[in-house]
Amino acid sequence: MKLVDEAEITVIAGNGGNGCVGFRREKFIPFGGPDGGDGGDGGDVWLQADENLNTLVDFRHQRQFRAQRGENGMGSQMYGKGGEDLVVTVPVGTVVTNVDTDEVIGDLTRHGQRLLVARGGKGGLGNMHFKSSTNRAPRQSTPGEEGEQRLLKLELKLLADVGLLGFPNAGKSTFIRAVSAATPKVADYPFTTLYPNLGVVSTEAHRSFVIADIPGLIEGAADGAGLGAQFLRHLQRTRLLLHLVDIAPMDGGGAEASPAEQVRAIEQELGKHDPKLLGKPRWLVLNKADLMFEDEARGAAEAIVAELGWEGPWYLVSAIAREGTRQVVLDVQAFLDRLKEEARE
Missing domain, CATH: 2.70.210.12 (GTP1/OBG domain)
Structure with missing residues (x-):
């Protein structure tokens, strides 16, 4: 529905x-x-x-x-x-x-x-x-x-612990399929996600968190461009943002920009919509490592991180092959647990 x-x-x-x-x-x-x-x-x-x-x-x-x-x-x-x-x-x-x-x-x-x-x-x-x-x-x-x-x-406004954001075709729907029981539509063209999807990620017995897959953002989203503009509000309640980036983008859907340019473009849209979103913890998840040889993918990921001057956590994963995704969810769970502990104290 x-x-x-x-x-x-x-x-x-x-x-x-x-x-x-x-x-x-x-x-x-x-x-x-x-x-x-x-x-x-x-x-x-x-x-x-x-x-x-x-x-x-x-x-x-x-x-x-x-x-x-x-x-x-x-x-x-x-x-x-x-x-x-x-x-x-x-x-x-x-x-x-x-x-x-x-x-x-x-x-x-x-x-x-x-x-x-x-x-x-x-x-x-x-x-x-x-x-x-x-x-x-x-x-x-x-x-x-x-x-x-x-x-x-x-x-x-969806109540999710973690929000996924990124350009169309960054692999957000594939990622949420890999880490939860949610089954959003996945296809090889942009804007396959037309409305937010929620998934419950279970890391072990009695430990889980909710993740939201937000429709792909493009440049100008905060001003009404694309499909993601009306759903930016759903990121406001999240406690952590996972920024998915395709390390080997193909032409089409606004993805002709380089990975680093895509990250900066979305940062700009977040700031336009609500400057507080830029203050939320945000981790970089470099996706589609399966499209390159292992050494080549690692080198491309490190180059993107260096170009951005990224100081926070970052991960190299292949959502479709479910490689590296387990470590991401374990670290997310540990991060959310720390937040809960700090809130109790």
Whole structure:
């Protein structure tokens, strides 16, 4: 299923019920007095994160969500029944923004987390509240308040520990196939990945991490070029970026640039989209070593690293042959474990 990661919906909380104008009428009680009850409160609208959902596609078909209205008050000082709350489920990782004010209302990052997005109206007052020594028979009540109505933008940001980035055909989909059980489409032409793929990488019993394969970026992606621009947001939650580079790029798909030029181009796009992305830990993974003799591949990799002045970790792998990939995931797992330990301390 194609991942839909943006949607706009309208949420309407329930109106409060109206207060009642009523008088007590019983045998032998000719002047019973006012006994009109209050209206019930309108239902609220909540968003709730559900880890079983991974797309916002359902909101393409239903865009309006309305909570139940409160019932009107009744005689004999009976209050109207409150409207039932409406709970709308969204994927974990959904950011909620008020379209009118451009204010971020909340960020649902845990399964079961709830966010109040529209509050129901208060019920109106019945006439029993308006009696006094000078007004023994009030015929006054108040209507229920209107519930809040909001236009919301829902934006899904994948929750992954590690993000893969690189030019089209760098081998990202092949890499995620090699290290996880995910099966993204793989072909010998650019832009085979049209939406992000998630894979769980298990290094040993009870030790794993989530990796995201982001559609290929090209120069100008932050300004809307190519397919990866709309998915750059998914890299913002990751704790580590693996930058895949084809050490022997062929012409086509924007890959005619040298490997070092590709790295610099993507660094520029990351900085344009969000400068904080450049501050994330990023490791260089030089892929497709199988296309060269071993010594030749090692020499090409070292030349790329030297040209870039790369100071961080780097690896030479062949994702399709699954050579060198195991060491990468073991080092990633150790890195993530260190982050967790530091967070605990």
